[in-house]
Amino acid sequence: MxxxxxxxxxxxxxxxxxxxxxxxxxxxxxxxxxxxxxxxxxxxxxxxxxxxxxxxxxxxxxxxxxxxxxxxxxxxxxxxxxxxxxxxxxxxxxxxxxxxxxxxxxxxxxxxxxxxxxxxxxxxxxxxxxxxxxxxxxxxxxxxxxxxxxxxxxxxxxxxxxxxxxxxxxxxxxxxxxxxxxxxxxxxxxxxxxxxxxxxxxxxxxxxxxxxxxxxxxxxxxxxxxxxxxxxxxxxxxxxxxxxxxxxxxxxLGLRRRGIEIISCPTCGRIEVDLPKVVKEVEEKLKDVKLPIKVAIMGCVVNAIGEAKEADIGLACGYKSAILFKEGNPIKRVSEEEMIDELLKEIKQMEGGVG
Ligand code: SF4
Structure with a gap:
């Protein structure tokens, strides 16, 4: 502090x-x-x-x-x-x-x-x-x-x-x-x-x-x-x-937050998805969201949820699918094609909840 x-x-x-x-x-x-x-x-x-x-x-x-x-x-x-x-x-x-x-x-x-x-x-x-x-x-x-x-x-x-x-x-x-x-x-x-x-x-x-x-x-x-x-x-x-x-x-520095903060992994040999492309797309689609939340986009299921535990919501990508997680807990498995839309849907709901 x-x-x-x-x-x-x-x-x-x-x-x-x-x-x-x-x-x-x-x-x-x-x-x-x-x-x-x-x-x-x-x-x-x-x-x-x-x-x-x-x-x-x-x-x-x-x-x-x-x-x-x-x-x-x-x-x-x-x-x-x-x-x-x-x-x-x-x-x-x-x-x-x-x-x-x-x-x-x-x-x-x-x-x-x-x-x-x-x-x-x-x-x-x-x-x-x-x-x-x-x-x-x-x-x-x-x-x-x-x-x-x-x-x-x-x-x-x-x-x-x-x-x-x-x-x-x-x-x-x-x-x-x-x-x-x-x-x-x-x-x-x-x-x-x-x-x-x-x-x-x-x-x-x-x-x-x-x-x-x-x-x-x-x-x-x-x-x-x-x-x-x-x-x-x-x-x-x-x-x-x-x-x-x-x-x-x-x-x-934890002094102020505005809008989405994206946390994404540096990728490594475990990766099975084009993570930079996914991150870019999510960043672009969320650029107008004002809710100050942390969104994690991680390259694999093995370590992702643990590595991104301070995120409010996120995706742990895997081979042709991803786990959508919220507040540190997995909530559902989604296919590669639908993972970004599913993530956005959840975030929109969170925004609605805040008013
Ligand atoms: S989340 Fe998975 S792919 Fe990304 S750096 Fe960590 S272990 Fe590697």
Missing amino acids: IERRKTRAVYVGNVKIGDDAPIVVQSMTDTKTHDIESTLNQINRLYEAGCEIIRVAVPREEDALALPEIVKNSPIPVIADIHFSPRIAFLSLESGIHGIRLNPGNINDEGKIREILQECKRKNIAVRIGVNSGSLEQRLLDKYGYPSAQALVESALNWSEFFEKVGFTNFKVSIKGSDVLENVEANRIFASKTDIPLHIGITEAGPSGKGTVKSAVGIGILLYMGIGDTVRVSLTAPPEEEIKVAYDILAS
């Missing part, structure tokens, strides 16, 4: 982050924000996949001007991602958005940042201080020589103190480096010094395969240490994939 770090609560719209709230899963659209239709379509798809907060890039005025329509029609709170421009920040704050993400290091004008925070306070808009290895203040780069964990922490602590000194506390922090160890170290140090909620993730993790591994390792270590109140997995892939990976990471 993971004991989570005690943090104070921050609200992005109606979504609570920190304190006793479940770890919130968020993502970012990759559409042009001023293309309102595409952006809202993607937000809706992400919402369906389980995304709880969405961030949109606001690089230009036309993007800020699209925000009111996006916020009005989004099923989840919207965060505007602002870099460099206080003007775009002020414009975005007029749109009804629920949060902004600022990298104060690249605005670098304390007077303007103070004004932005005053406006956020007045409108109850949450802020994320986003410290990234790629955009650290020059002063810290000169001091540390490169964006080390200490340099990232110093930047995050300085800006947190600045926010608190001007009376603004509705904020969370993210400290992201693309190097997993640096990232873990920076978040660990920061977490030991404050109760400010942390948004965690490995930035620029890469394409699906490597990026998923890197994210799972980095985010997984932090979560295991109890660190992290909201998660964003960054992949060079459609953002829906980020949501799936985020839930898979959280589920594998």
Whole structure:
């Protein structure tokens, strides 16, 4: 059982982050924000996949001007991602958005940042201080020589103190480096010094395969240490994939579950069925099921039920047939042709039972 770090609560719209709230899963659209239709379509798809907060890039005025329509029609709170421009920040704050993400290091004008925070306070808009290895203040780069964990922490602590000194506390922090160890170290140090909620993730993790591994390792270590109140997995892939990976990471640590979790064996010489094909088909057919259950698809009858004892339901395949089992007990033998349909039928019944 993971004991989570005690943090104070921050609200992005109606979504609570920190304190006793479940770890919130968020993502970012990759559409042009001023293309309102595409952006809202993607937000809706992400919402369906389980995304709880969405961030949109606001690089230009036309993007800020699209925000009111996006916020009005989004099923989840919207965060505007602002870099460099206080003007775009002020414009975005007029749109009804629920949060902004600022990298104060690249605005670098304390007077303007103070004004932005005053406006956020007045409108109850949450802020994320986003410290990234790629955009650290020059002063810290000169001091540390490169964006080390200490340099990232110093930047995050300085800006947190600045926010608190001007009376603004509705904020969370993210400290992201693309190097997993640096990232873990920076978040660990920061977490030991404050109760400010942390948004965690490995930035620029890469394409699906490597990026998923890197994210799972980095985010997984932090979560295991109890660190992290909201998660964003960054992949060079459609953002829906980020949501799936985020839930898979959280589920594998027993922190949150959503939808089906498939457990399948690695196969061995006992196998008498095309297991990868069966798993792929089951995964595809169950992708819209929201019931958080574990489904085991095992390659043989000999060890399968024992190996998959923590599954809620499953198939132990054999020669031209399979045993369907539920909560560790065999319930019936089914033929190879009907085994997937029988499994789906049982799961639909379980879904119906839950309502
Ligand atoms: S479940 Fe059966 S086929 Fe799969 S790895 Fe175990 S023993 Fe081998």
